[in-house]
Amino acid sequence: MTKPPRHRLVPTNVAALAVGVSEATIRKWVSRGKITRYGAPNCRSEFDIEELTQIAMRRGSATR
Numbered sequence: 592m593t594k595p596p597r598h599r600l601v602p603t604n605v606a607a608l609a610v611g612v613s614e615a616t617i618r619k620w621v622s623r624g625k626i627t628r629y630g631a632p633n634c635r636s637e638f639d640i641e642e643l644t645q646i647a648m649r650r651g652s653a654t655r
Contacts, residue, residue, distance in 0.1 A: 594629055600637040609643045610650065 606626075607614045617638070621628045626646065629637045 595639045595641065599640050600629055601640050601643070603636050603638070606638040606643055609640065610647045 601609065603614050603617050607617050610617070617626070618636075620626045621636070626638060626642055629639070
């Protein structure tokens with residue numbers, strides 16, 4: 592998988608806000624393979640805003 596363009600990557604706190612969950616949930620999703628984490632192992636985590644948008648839309652439709 593190729594890395595998305597830099598302008599599409601957001602840090603963990605923004606990812607959590609975008610989806611409406613806690614930062615801990617974002618980290619759990621990474622460990623379970625639900626979302627893709629970008630960044631070096633000992634650097635800050637970044638997430639693709641497009642992937643997060645898709646998750647948020649699925650979560651929104653599941654609660655209706």
